Amino acid sequence: MRILGIDPGTGILGFGVIDVQASGKAKLVDGGVIRTPVKQADSDRLLTIFDELTEIINEHKPEVMSVEKLFFAQNVTTAMSVAQARGVVLLCGKQAGLELFEYTPLQIKQAITGYGKADKKQVQEMVRVVLNLQEVPKPDDAADALAAAICHSMTARYA
Numbered sequence: 001m002r003i004l005g006i007d008p009g010t011g012i013l014g015f016g017v018i019d020v021q022a023s024g025k026a027k028l029v030d031g032g033v034i035r036t037p038v039k040q041a042d043s044d045r046l047l048t049i050f051d052e053l054t055e056i057i058n059e060h061k062p063e064v065m066s067v068e069k070l071f072f073a074q075n076v077t078t079a080m081s082v083a084q085a086r087g088v089v090l091l092c093g094k095q096a097g098l099e100l101f102e103y104t105p106l107q108i109k110q111a112i113t114g115y116g117k118a119d120k121k122q123v124q125e126m127v128r129v130v131l132n133l134q135e136v137p138k139p140d141d142a143a144d145a146l147a148a149a150i151c152h153s154m155t156a157r158y159a
Contacts, residue, residue, distance in 0.1 A: 001156070002029065004062035004098070005149025006053075007141050008070070008086040010045055011036060014141030015053070017060045018131065020153040028131045029060060031142040042081070046088050053092045065093040066152035068144065069104045103151050108144075111151040123147050 007014035017029040034052045036045035067090065070083055093100045103111075110116040112126045124136040124143045130150050137143040 001064060001153070002060065002062045003149040003152050004057065004060065004065045004093075005145040005147065005152070006065065006067045006089050007144035007148060008068060008082055008089055009141060010042070010049070010081040010085045011038060012139070012141045013049055013053070013085060013089070014139070014143070014145035015056055016137070016142055016146030016149050017056070017062060018146065018149045018153065024153070026130055026150055026153055028133065028137075028146070030056075031137050031146050033139055033141050042084065046084060049085055049088050050092060053089060054096070057092060057096045057098070062098060064101065064152060064156075065089075065098045066101050066103060066148045067093075068108060068148045069102045101152050101155075103148060103155070107155075108147050108151040111154045112147050 001020045003018050003020060005016040013034040016031040019027045019029055034049055036048045067086065070079060070086055090100060106116040109118045109123055113122050120140065127143050127146050127150060128136045131146065137146055
């Protein structure tokens with residue numbers, strides 16, 4: 001199964017593509033970020049996310065998309081901006097005919113580390129270990145997207 005994981009954001013959106021074998025072993029296919037200029041209009045930023053994510057989907061042909069759910073408690077403006085980006089992500093996935101799954105940060109941390117309140121460094125290290133990489137994926141947003149993909153691969157085995 002090929003899974004596309006997404007860490008939503010408007011300025012930086014992380015993506016990670018993994019292949020998961022029947023044995024459960026996961027292998028990195030691709031990972032990175034989509035960046036949009038801060039001073040650009042929201043509509044233009046969302047269009048960039050749509051276009052670049054559509055390209056990634058067309059190139060890698062995932063079967064499933066795993067998206068981190070929005071979790072913000074403080075900045076309403078940031079939360080709304082990220083929510084808009086999530087909407088574009090979900091639209092891209094649906095238009096491509098992907099099965100969509102959403103996980104909270106707590107669910108992702110729990111699946112990756114066994115502890116729902118693990119810190120960022122612990123999650124990144126487990127992403128490195130699970131994918132058998134020499135180094136932790138950079139930037140953080142790409143590692144978080146890969147964590148979302150790995151979370152789905154682990155959760156799907158028991159569903």
